[in-house]
Amino acid sequence: MEQPFIVGRPVTGKYFIDREKEIKQLLAILSGTSKGSINNVILLGLRRTGKSSLLLTIKKKIAKNKVIPLIFDAYGISTKERFGKAFINTVLQAYVDETSDKAYKKRIKKFLSEKFDKLVEKISDLDIGFAEYVNFQIKLKESKINEDELLEEALQYPEKCGKNKNVSFVIMIDEFQELLKWGEDFLKMFRKLVQTQKHVAYVLSGSAPTIMKEMIYDTRSPFYKQLVEIRINKLDQRSVSSFIQKRLKSVKINIDQSAVDLVFQLSRGFPDYVQRLGLQIFLDTLETNRHLVVQSDVQNAYSEMILKLDPDFSNHFGTFSDLEKEILIALSGGFDNPAKIAAEIRKPASTLPKTLMRLMNQDIVERYRDGRYRLTDPIFSDWLSRRYSSL
Numbered sequence: 001m002e003q004p005f006i007v008g009r010p011v012t013g014k015y016f017i018d019r020e021k022e023i024k025q026l027l028a029i030l031s032g033t034s035k036g037s038i039n040n041v042i043l044l045g046l047r048r049t050g051k052s053s054l055l056l057t058i059k060k061k062i063a064k065n066k067v068i069p070l071i072f073d074a075y076g077i078s079t080k081e082r083f084g085k086a087f088i089n090t091v092l093q094a095y096v097d098e099t100s101d102k103a104y105k106k107r108i109k110k111f112l113s114e115k116f117d118k119l120v121e122k123i124s125d126l127d128i129g130f131a132e133y134v135n136f137q138i139k140l141k142e143s144k145i146n147e148d149e150l151l152e153e154a155l156q157y158p159e160k161c162g163k164n165k166n167v168s169f170v171i172m173i174d175e176f177q178e179l180l181k182w183g184e185d186f187l188k189m190f191r192k193l194v195q196t197q198k199h200v201a202y203v204l205s206g207s208a209p210t211i212m213k214e215m216i217y218d219t220r221s222p223f224y225k226q227l228v229e230i231r232i233n234k235l236d237q238r239s240v241s242s243f244i245q246k247r248l249k250s251v252k253i254n255i256d257q258s259a260v261d262l263v264f265q266l267s268r269g270f271p272d273y274v275q276r277l278g279l280q281i282f283l284d285t286l287e288t289n290r291h292l293v294v295q296s297d298v299q300n301a302y303s304e305m306i307l308k309l310d311p312d313f314s315n316h317f318g319t320f321s322d323l324e325k326e327i328l329i330a331l332s333g334g335f336d337n338p339a340k341i342a343a344e345i346r347k348p349a350s351t352l353p354k355t356l357m358r359l360m361n362q363d364i365v366e367r368y369r370d371g372r373y374r375l376t377d378p379i380f381s382d383w384l385s386r387r388y389s390s391l
């Protein structure tokens with residue numbers, strides 16, 4: 001049975017809506033890549049706003065003649081060695097897939113199966129892109145590895161391969177914020193490469209917008225003024241409404257207009273919640289065997305969706321300190337300015353600013369008007385208030 005909605009993983013095709021403006025902008029910015037006029041992009045959005053889905057969609061849309069698009073997921077990358085290995089292999093695989101140059105990979109494999117000293121001997125006979133790859137693999141076999149060197153070499157590989165084979169790469173690094181842990185030296189090295197490479201354009205995507213932004217806008221930052229910023233937010237009401245109607249129709253369910261409006265109102269246009277709520281509405285109709293969805297059905301589905309998210313939200317909430325937890329609960333209860341929050345949690349007002357600032361830096365809390373704050377994730381806020389407001 002065709003699924004009306006998809007949750008828990010990036011979506012494309014008919015499950016992907018809106019984002020026309022961002023797609024147009026991204027394709028325009030990247031369109032000079034094959035001619036060597038390179039722009040690099042930073043894509044920012046809160047958690048679950050659809051960054052990975054957008055990258056997948058862009059990957060499909062990029063004209064493949066002479067440009068090879070690839071997505072590298074930095075999530076959970078622990079060491080520089082692991083990054084290097086995975087990165088260089090992803091680039092090689094994308095090159096082989098897109099150019100059908102299978103002989104290249106075969107040659108590499110055959111070559112690497114030879115004895116170590118023979119390999120080293122032969123390396124000077126090789127073309128550059130090839131030699132780089134083999135060199136890298138040889139280094140991995142050495143007992144002492146300089147991780148920084150390895151990382152830099154891996155990042156140079158697409159440029160060398162591109163030059164040698166007359167192709168260009170659009171490399172989209174998803175979850176880029178994971179790499180910020182390597183600090184300023186890494187960023188400096190990376191910037192140098194990004195600036196000088198003629199065959200590679202980068203899209204750096206990350207879900208900690210404030211931290212990522214600091215990386216660009218802090219004048220001391222190596223990336224100051226180097227990246228074109230694209231930001232994704234919520235979906236617009238028109239797209240959400242027609243999506244909900246269409247997808248439910250695909251499983252023979254109708255929904256009345258006020259119920260559609262309520263879906264948008266409750267999901268607040270957050271793509272992840274639009275799909276989750278849609279799926280819950282559909283699942284509920286299976287039980288009741290009804291084919292018309294009305295407002296009360298949406299309301300019930302919403303409560304159920306929040307219940308199902310309980311493990312996720314509990315985990316997430318568990319990562320905060322006690323004071324942060326208190327502040328988040330107060331905010332979810334509608335105490336939206338520091339004085340009210342302080343009174344509610346019985347703490348002197350002076351204890352708040354630092355913690356509030358930290359929560360804002362992590363994009364958990366936002367200032368929505370002068371002096372007024374709220375959680376950036378309205379559904380998480382609802383979950384908190386349902387769970388704690390009566391306590």
Ligand SMILES: Nc1ncnc2c1ncn2[C@@H]1O[C@H](COP(=O)(O)OP(=O)(O)OP(=O)(O)O)[C@@H](O)[C@H]1O
Nearest residue numbers: 008009016017047048049050051052053271272275
């Ligand atoms: N353009 C879209 N149209 C419809 N649904 C979308 C769209 N973008 C995202 N979604 C929904 O939101 C969910 C999260 O999307 P995605 O994984 O792309 O977000 P993300 O920003 O990469 O999240 P994370 O911060 O967790 O990496 C998807 O599973 C899908 O249900």
Ligand SMILES: [Mg+2]
Nearest residue numbers: 051052053174
């Ligand atoms: Mg993602």
